[in-house]
Structure formats: structure tokens, C-alpha cells
Amino acid sequence: MSVTSTAVSLNEDQRDCYQELTNVAMGQAADRLARLLDVYVVLPIPKVNLIESSDLHMAIQDAETDSAMSAVCQGFIGSGIAGEALLLFNDTSFSDLAALMNYGGELDRYGELELLMDVSSLLIGACIQGIGEQLEIHFNQGHPVVLGQHCKVDDILKSGNHQWTKTLAIEIHYTIEHVNIDCDLLLLFTEDSVAKLNNKINYLLD
């Protein structure tokens, strides 16, 4: 296998391995959420894909233009592997979220911010931690940023930091039984992290 190649690639075994890794992490996360919130989280099969930067632009742009959509992103890094978790709330009702999180306050702009922060802390944290434990990587997490609400998505896209064309994305679609909560968690790794991740994965595959 060529290690020098900078192009991101993924073979079938590796893809399965990422999927399994995420499944286990999700299982742990769901179990914890169930205990904390007393809800049943429907566990889907995570999608592992190499995505184009334009796909991501579109996803983020949707979050900006569609007022019914909110997004939170949070950077993580450990052992030279860096990435960002992006949580996109599609058609989520804030009042359902409030009920889920036992939030009693008013659902104004600040109330919604509180909910987004609390839910994303839980979902992103649980998942990154689960993956980190299996790979024996300690990930540090930066502070979350709520897109659209306190920063313009245009500004992020303009930053010119998107020099990658293709990268690894793990996509998890969360739904919670009986409530109107529907969100996607995207784990995006930087292009240069993928080779290191693949190395870690290859150990597991051997």
C-alpha cells in the first residue's frame, strides 16, 4: 500500500471498519443518552464516505438559508488526527428538544441557543469519545460554534481554508422515538488525518 500518496482513498475493508467503529461508539452513546434522558435513540447504520468540499458547502449553506435548520460545529484533535464535528438539525422542533432536555425556560433566541449547545455537547461528545476510546486516541475538543446564529456561514465559506477537495466523512442520522427530533452528525476529518486514521484502522484489521 502506498503511504506517500496524499490523495485520500478508502478500500472496502477500511470502510467497513469505520462503520463498525462508529456503530460501537454510537451504541455506547445511545446507551448513555438513554440513561440520562430516558429516551430510546433509534440507531441507524452510519454512512462512511469520501465527500467533496462542494457537498459540504451545500450542506452548510442550507443551514444558513433555511431558517428551520440550525447547525453546530466543534473542532477536535488528538494524536495528529484533526477534524470537525458538524451537527445539523433538520426538521427539529425546539419545543420537543426542550421537553427532551427538561428545559423549562422561555424558547426565545437564547433558549434555543442553550438547547443547541446542550444537545450538541451530548451528541458530539459521546460519539467522539466512543471513537477515540476504540482507537486509543485522546481527542481534545474546542468550544462549539453555532452556525447562522452567531456567525455568518458566508464568512466561514469565504475564509479560503477549504483547500481540500475530498475527505473522509462519517455521517450519522439520529432520530429519537416519538418526538420530532431529526438531526445529522457529520464527522469530518482533515485530508492529512485520513492516512493516519487508515494506519490506525489497519492495525485493527490485521
Place this chain on the structure above:
Amino acid sequence: MTDSNIEFGDIHWLMDILQNIDVGLVVLDRQYNIQLWNGFMESHSGLSPQKAKGENLFELFNEIPKDWFMKKAEPVYQLKTRTFTIWEQRPYLFRFKNYRPITGRASVMYQNTSIIPLESINRSVDHICVIIYDVTDIAVSREDVQSAHQTLNELNRTDQLTELSSRGYWLKDIEREFLRCQRSVLPSTLVMFDLDDFRTINGRYGHQAGDEVLRSVSEGIRQTLRQTDHVCRFGGEVFAALLVDTDEEEAVVFAERIRKMIERMEVRHDQQSIHATASLGIARYQKGFASAQDWLQAADKALYHAKESGRNKTTVYQPKAH
């Protein structure tokens, strides 16, 4: 997991680092009693570690809402995950003074916090660590940018000389009104008006005198307006008004009031007395207009007609005549 073969002597300087690092570190036990209080916390709160240790967080700092904080902290104990708070949610956890008390513009220290689980030897989480970051500069500059944006928006919306709306802002408004008219039965009317022989005024009395006339006319217009009327300086000596929920007859009354106001007005500049008149064109919204542009053109045609037929008068657009 991390290696923990740290020599005893090393602990000494590790403690030194914890003590001197410029972020706040607080360790809490399951009952939210303080177990560790580093130098940053001591300096900013004025409370020594000896005093803080063993005290309950919420009793010592009543600015921290217990329910709110526990919502962030309980998952850390129960799920062993980190949670975060940012200054946009709540400017600070601990009410500390700005680190730059003299030149800093905020009076308090804005804070982001991370709450991390601390595992004990049996792997259960009986303690959490709250890490406090000073983000005052970020918060202040974010607020600066926001207020600059707002100022820019307002500047864009008003004409500097007359303090009426700017043309761009007004045009957006009639685009909206045009769309509304397509669905509504209530009439709306545009009035365009132009000061007669303004070039002569500029030529005879100077541009400053011309500006003074524009300012006085604008002030007079402002006093004539109803709450829902929207007037802009369309360009040069041309003004335009959108009269919502107003038919032609009412618009004529409005236009005539303005025409007479200008006619009667005396502008004093450099001990000279300047008089001006205006011509006005009126166009009510018609179903036949394809765009707001058509509507504007109709008002412009009526204005042109008023000019052609002798000035200092009001003309109403007649769709059948064209």
C-alpha cells in the same frame, strides 16, 4: 491511555504550572464542593484556596444559577463526556472584573468554560474540572463588528444631506409594495417630484444655497408625512414618495400640500431670500404593470407632463392616454 510514571519531584513543578497557568481551574466533587482552586481563580476572585476548599460552589458564588450549571455538569458525571458553555449563552460563570481594568471596555470578564470528567482509580467519575477561559477580547470585538454593521446599514438607508431614505432603500420598499399590491385590493400610489429650475438656483446662489434649499424642502416634507408614507431623495433634486393604502384623490391632496408648502417656503442663505417651486407626478398602482419599474416610469411620465405643461403643478398618470 496516558502514562502516569511521573516522579514525585515532577509533581511539584506540575503543581506550579497549575498554579500559574492563565486559565481558571476548579475541581468539584459530586456535591459541588470545591476541591481545587488554582492561582487564576484565587487572583480574580480574591478568595484563597484555603478559604475556597470544601465550600459549596453555589453558596460561595450566587451569580451561578444552580439549575443551569447542573444541566451542564450532570452529563459529565453520568456520561463521562465533556460539556461546554460559551459567552453567547451567558457572558460569564464567575463574575470577575475585566483583566484589563483600565483600558478594557467591558467591565466584566467574558468566559467560555469546559467541564471535563475526572476519573478516579476505580474509573467512576466523582469529580469534575471546570476550566475557565477569558474570552473578553473576542466578545468585545464581536460586539464591535455587530454595531459597525448596524451603523453601516443605517448609513446605507439614509441620504446624508436630506436625512430622508436613500434611493436604494426606498426602491427595495416599493419592490415589496409592488408584490403586495398584486395580491391586495387596497390602492397604493407613487408620487415623484422635482424642484423646478434647480440648476438656476445653484447657478445664481451657489451650490451651498442649493443644498440649503434641499434640506429645507426635506424638512418641510417630513412634517407633511403621515406615519405610513415613505419618502426618499431619489437623486439630485428629485424626490419620490410611496403612499400606502392611498388612492389618486388622496394622493393629489398630499401632492398639492407639498407643492404649496414649497411654493410658500422662503430659504434664507447669506442674507438672500430664495424661493422654489416643484412639479409633481402621481401614479396609482395598476394591474397592468409588469414590474415596480413600470410603476415608477408611470409616475415619471406624469412628472414629465407636469413639467411640460408649465411647472409648479401636479399631474396624474392616465393609463389610457398611453
